[in-house]
Amino acid sequence: MPSFQSSLSTASPAYADNREDMLALIDTLNRARSRAEAVSEKRRPRFSERGQLTPRERLQRLLDPGMPFLDMYGLANFLVDTPDREASIPGASLLAGIGFVSGIRVMILVDDSGISAGAATPTTGEKIEACLDVALRHKLPFIHLVESAGADLFAYRVESWARAGGMFYRHALLSAAGIPTITVLHGPATAGGAYMPGMSDYVIAVKGRGRASLGGAALVRAATGEISDEEELAGTDMHATVSGLVEYTAEDDAESLFLARQLVERLDWNARCEQVTPVSFEEPCFAPEEIAGLVPVDYRKPYDVREIIARITDASNFEEFKSRYGASTVCAHAAIYGNACGIIANNGPIDPDGATKAAQFMQLCDQADMPVIFLSNTTGYMVGKKYEQAGMIKHGAKMIQAVSNIDVPRITLYIGASFGAGNYGMCGIGYDPDFLFTWPNATTGVMGGEQAALTMEQVARSGARRRGQDVDEDALQAQNQKLISYFDNQSDAFYTSGRMLDQGMIDPRDTRRVLGFALATCWESRHRTLRGNSYGIARM
Amino acid sequence: MLVDIIAEVTGTVWTVSAVVGQTLASDEEVLVIESMKMEIPICTGEIGTLQELLVVKGDVVQEGAVIARLEVGGA
Numbered sequence: 001m002p003s004f005q006s007s008l009s010t011a012s013p014a015y016a017d018n019r020e021d022m023l024a025l026i027d028t029l030n031r032a033r034s035r036a037e038a039v040s041e042k043r044r045p046r047f048s049e050r051g052q053l054t055p056r057e058r059l060q061r062l063l064d065p066g067m068p069f070l071d072m073y074g075l076a077n078f079l080v081d082t083p084d085r086e087a088s089i090p091g092a093s094l095l096a097g098i099g100f101v102s103g104i105r106v107m108i109l110v111d112d113s114g115i116s117a118g119a120a121t122p123t124t125g126e127k128i129e130a131c132l133d134v135a136l137r138h139k140l141p142f143i144h145l146v147e148s149a150g151a152d153l154f155a156y157r158v159e160s161w162a163r164a165g166g167m168f169y170r171h172a173l174l175s176a177a178g179i180p181t182i183t184v185l186h187g188p189a190t191a192g193g194a195y196m197p198g199m200s201d202y203v204i205a206v207k208g209r210g211r212a213s214l215g216g217a218a219l220v221r222a223a224t225g226e227i228s229d230e231e232e233l234a235g236t237d238m239h240a241t242v243s244g245l246v247e248y249t250a251e252d253d254a255e256s257l258f259l260a261r262q263l264v265e266r267l268d269w270n271a272r273c274e275q276v277t278p279v280s281f282e283e284p285c286f287a288p289e290e291i292a293g294l295v296p297v298d299y300r301k302p303y304d305v306r307e308i309i310a311r312i313t314d315a316s317n318f319e320e321f322k323s324r325y326g327a328s329t330v331c332a333h334a335a336i337y338g339n340a341c342g343i344i345a346n347n348g349p350i351d352p353d354g355a356t357k358a359a360q361f362m363q364l365c366d367q368a369d370m371p372v373i374f375l376s377n378t379t380g381y382m383v384g385k386k387y388e389q390a391g392m393i394k395h396g397a398k399m400i401q402a403v404s405n406i407d408v409p410r411i412t413l414y415i416g417a418s419f420g421a422g423n424y425g426m427c428g429i430g431y432d433p434d435f436l437f438t439w440p441n442a443t444t445g446v447m448g449g450e451q452a453a454l455t456m457e458q459v460a461r462s463g464a465r466r467r468g469q470d471v472d473e474d475a476l477q478a479q480n481q482k483l484i485s486y487f488d489n490q491s492d493a494f495y496t497s498g499r500m501l502d503q504g505m506i507d508p509r510d511t512r513r514v515l516g517f518a519l520a521t522c523w524e525s526r527h528r529t530l531r532g533n534s535y536g537i538a539r540m
Numbered sequence: 541m542l543v544d545i546i547a548e549v550t551g552t553v554w555t556v557s558a559v560v561g562q563t564l565a566s567d568e569e570v571l572v573i574e575s576m577k578m579e580i581p582i583c584t585g586e587i588g589t590l591q592e593l594l595v596v597k598g599d600v601v602q603e604g605a606v607i608a609r610l611e612v613g614g615a
Binding site: 299300301302348349379380382383384386417419448450451 | 550574576577578579580581603
């Protein structure tokens with residue numbers, strides 16, 4: 001029996017309205033994802049002509065069938081290419097996520113060479129680096145299926161190129177940490193991209209298609225005048241027999257993925273990880289499906305976040321900690337798929353009592369070696385005389401101290417409002433959570449657009465008063481409108497996710513599954529012993 | 541008996557949903573206060589008739605201030 005009694009009525013008009021609004025946002029997300037797939041799919045005839053698999057088929061062949069796959073940074077570059085959300089292509093020309101290969105949990109990156117031949121977008125380098133960081137943090141073997149035209153020279157930016165060096169730096173760190181990196185060369189890897197195989201511990205390459213060179217034939221001719229053939233300059237056979245860059249050769253894409261699966265299996269990776277003791281658990285008593293109708297997409301409308309906790313936790317069974325103290329900050333012990341965890345959630349702004357309660361609860365979770373899940377839905381720390389005098393700053397600071405310094409896994413979900421320092425205290429991106437996903441209705445920013453506009457309006461009015469001038473009301477209204485849309489546009493979850501301020505947008509109804517996968521990943525990484533070295537593997 | 545309805549937070553009166561003379565159910569919304577970007581409904585604690593409404597839309601109210609009075613218990 002759950003201790004929590006839900007007061008949600010699925011027959012109420014509010015439920016129907018909320019559900020309609022949330023499903024519309026989920027639809028926008030699904031349309032964006034499908035658009036990337038459709039663009040890539042248009043190139044299918046070219047892939048077939050060359051006897052290749054499409055990038056999505058490659059991913060499918062690599063993964064264990066029927067096992068979960070956690071898509072990561074799926075909205076990267078969304079609204080960066082164009083502000084039109086019905087035209088923008090998400091993904092940064094990469095498919096990425098954590099999945100299983102031969103029973104081993106791995107981090108996978110696939111160049112989506114169906115989109116602009118896999119050429120880098122302004123966000124591609126950042127996404128690759130973020131995925132390498134996830135692999136390092138969670139001790140996940142890293143597999144990259146490479147086929148990329150490289151950077152678009154017409155869109156060259158010195159800062160992107162200079163920072164892109166961080167990709168190979170991270171490869172070196174992985175290798176030295178004792179985490180194997182594998183490249184499957186399905187197509188070209190040119191210039192900087194050639195270090196992708198170069199830096200990998202293992203390279204599998206497809207005959208006739210895989211290519212790696214610091215300069216392609218055109219650049220070589222421009223640089224030295226030498227006329228060369230792509231195969232002798234960069235081909236799989238040359239690298240397998242002459243340069244020694246390639247360890248394994250495959251006749252085609254399918255064989256290369258078979259070889260990758262076999263290689264992962266032979267590494268016997270799980271021999272150095274404790275085995276999970278299977279535990280029994282019950283599904284929530286309240287259906288996760290109901291989350292869509294429970295949450296108003298407008299964060300201004302309050303609801304009880306415990307209704308969400310009841311729909312993501314085992315048997316809907318959770319115990320609130322200090323429920324009557326700082327009550328708008330909810331702390332609770334629960335379990336998700338048998339993983340005991342602490343949950344911190346908000347029912348609005350955080351007051352001094354809520355901040356100290358959350359700080360204490362985090363320390364207790366740390367003491368118990370228990371992951372903390374943050375369901376971030378706060379319009380910030382309370383402002384005003386009463387709260388400043390009560391020490392809002394010092395109490396909020398305690399919460400930020402705790403969130404920064406606890407040593408247990410921290411998993412954050414932006415589920416509604418995430419404003420001001422409330423975003424920091426609730427383990428926003430700046431606090432480097434182990435995992436961070438967003439719902440499509442989330443709103444993130446220093447403050448709301450209306451509050452920003454009103455603040456600047458008051459500044460303008462008092463300035464005019466000081467100078468003895470009249471206020472130009474029309475200009476002020478225009479300024480307000482401009483500021484509101486400037487702020488609100490940037491706080492939208494599709495905008496923030498496109499700029500990689502989270503690791504991806506999820507359907508709120510999938511929350512329990514995503515959290516379960518993230519918790520299992522954290523558990524594994526903390527129970528795995530690595531055999532690191534100080535040098536990384538050198539290819540001889 | 542007259543019962544005070546209190547503002548739970550400092551904020552601005554966002555909407556007023558009830559009118560003087562109206563019979564309200566227990567836990568029925570009287571008005572909404574906008575504070576910290578949230579629309580916080582202020583509701584009755586019991587059944588009664590709205591006797592006085594002391595604020596109008598746009599008023600700034602302090603936490604703990606009386607914003608309305610409800611006649612309860614069939615006085």
